[in-house]
Amino acid sequence: MIDRTVRVGLCGLGTVGQGVLALLSEGGETIAARAGAQLTVIHVATRTPKPDVDTGGAKDSRDVFDVARDPDVDVLIELIGGTTVARDLVVEALKHNKHVVTANKALLADHGQELFALAEQQGVSLRFEAAVAGGIPVIETVKASLAANEVTSVAGIINGTGNFILTAMASEGRAFDDVLAEAQALGYAEADPTFDVDGTDAAQKLVLLASLAFGAAISSDAPYKQGVDSVAPEDLEFARELGYRIKHLGIAKRDGDALQLRVHPTLIPEGKAIANVDGVLNAVMINANGVGELLLVGPGAGSRPTASAVCGDLVSIAGALARGETPAAPSMSVPVAKLDTVPIADMQDVSSAWYLRLNAEDKPGVMAEITTCLSEQSIGIESLIQKPDASASADVPVIILTDIATTRSLSAAVSAIEAMPSVVGDVVRLRVENFH
């Protein structure tokens, strides 16, 4: 019935690539009906042969550039990862007028503007739903559904590994290293988990999401990063006692003419739905002038969820081709040349409420001295708890929730507190976002 065929080239047959083949195979005629075209993978490429993967008789190359140059390929799916060969591959594909779908956030965070501009110039589509929050359709939501909105903030749990670790630490009281080892054993964390732990992965996704939401050209090193490893089990426990959960969030927020971009552990009131998104799930909360607040929750990684997003982009391109259109809407909603150059807010100027944890000698006058350090910086105190110490040692943990203060003021107060002879060690500080 449907005689139009859209021919797909697939570069990379790892977990996501195999998910793409599985979904296209399972969806078969249903997908063809929706696209108005048969979607056929005609050419795959992997560095080493993958004889166990059924590619349905597709041509099999060792050189990914063979796919980019294959005159029969309409759409190239880039799933090889990395930012060097992947960049050259996407450039080559675009230059050969292929439409491109990628799940590669690192590539787009580093080279997105160049690649998006090239796609525009060639009159082809470069789509990347899978690059942010895996199976959650956050890119299309911001780009299409909220096209008539001014976004004021986005805040997301956009690294599943980090959320898995925090959830397990919170529910089982386990230490960071212990849970990280489990996450690696389960395949949630990479062998080298640096980018999951230090916030780099979340920052790359935040850059893409914020660029789109705010129509801004943002460099990949713009976000401030505080890693998920800065949270101790006792912080999760104390936060819970205070009615909060701690999540590792990527936050982008308008702040006057500037844009706040930050990735850090965040205390969130337990009543907010995003505070209760646990395990490897991702979630993105969007605030905008029209819709108000939206929350999207779902799997942020994994073979089939990521493939779902890749194939959603693919079907969209195929549908346009089948209708005889040129699917060339700009990747970033507006042409790259129209992206604003927005100043990034200095983190020293960024305000929030704060959670502080410190150890202090349990003797008269110490609490008064600590509160004086805060009040000298005009920082109000929301609550202050001195925990009784079961071990009857000389030091007791002190937990403080402050009112809104800039990083600069807070740092000055913390320096003064740390200089107190009766305060032992460093002060732990985490941001609190009430999202109201």
Added chain:
Amino acid sequence: MIDRTVRVGLCGLGTVGQGVLALLSEGGETIAARAGAQLTVIHVATRTPKPDVDTGGAKDSRDVFDVARDPDVDVLIELIGGTTVARDLVVEALKHNKHVVTANKALLADHGQELFALAEQQGVSLRFEAAVAGGIPVIETVKASLAANEVTSVAGIINGTGNFILTAMASEGRAFDDVLAEAQALGYAEADPTFDVDGTDAAQKLVLLASLAFGAAISSDAPYKQGVDSVAPEDLEFARELGYRIKHLGIAKRDGDALQLRVHPTLIPEGKAIANVDGVLNAVMINANGVGELLLVGPGAGSRPTASAVCGDLVSIAGALARGETPAAPSMSVPVAKLDTVPIADMQDVSSAWYLRLNAEDKPGVMAEITTCLSEQSIGIESLIQKPDASASADVPVIILTDIATTRSLSAAVSAIEAMPSVVGDVVRLRVENFH
């Protein structure tokens, strides 16, 4: 800079229509940059003049058909409501080759197939994101983002009035009528709240969502409906004690070759995120073979959230027109002629766990007799609680959670229980969905 103009006709200047004007005005150049075209409302029509509404100098008609026939109008927005004039209006607009955006779920539930087919025939677009779950982009998610998925179920809180009522009843222990009166006073419920209360509104939205998700032609009276007024304050309280919340859900689910379509109060485990979506918020949970489970939460009604969805559709159409394309993707993802005729599952055959509440005399043997009525229908019992009665009356409430059973078996057991001399009055029965 952008010289292409897309000319909009707006029929209806009620709360949503005014929201559309507000968002287009506030978004101005940003929206134009995203669409690649200026969006200009050139013609409005309302039955009675609305001199207080600033329409930016648009032509103002009393007859909505003037807009449908206006040769300068590219896109008509239908916000007049109802299913008679609105149907004729959309037909007239499509026949004049206008693209149409509507928020009218009743219209599309009743006449969708006719109108979608006409849009296809005319080669124009008929879009309706705002018709289901207001500002939540659930239509685009199912249609575009999940295009490569086989959806297995959708379950949603898709009537904000009902959710407001249940939430207030649960948190404040108030009676249904009392909260309904408040909802009316706050403007959440209509003067005639029948369709919100009896599930008709939710059923209309479910028909649209299920048609799209399952590629099926579904008649508007297909869903089973049990109203939100079938929940008593004590049910909300008992459910909570058992670890559940009660939400009024629209559920569409594959069941062999058939499709379950049902709208009813539902007990949901408190740990599921959708169980904690409160107040007037809507939420839609989608399960599909690729992505797994997605949850979308946001405002399901209101001027600006609904306008956000209308304008998202509008910008999408405008963007295609600006790129010289014909935005004519089928409304239901596949052409109407390709929608399947799927049998709707007989509710008697539909299985779920059940919550039962009854009043029984507090004497030996009664519990044994009740459990016998259930076991004779092969219905297992998950838990059974006999509440002590503070008033020391002869009857005490008995709460039962059953294992999975069909409506037919359950009804037979309930009839037997109601026939017991020691059981007073009717047995309250509500479905339990564990969603795992």
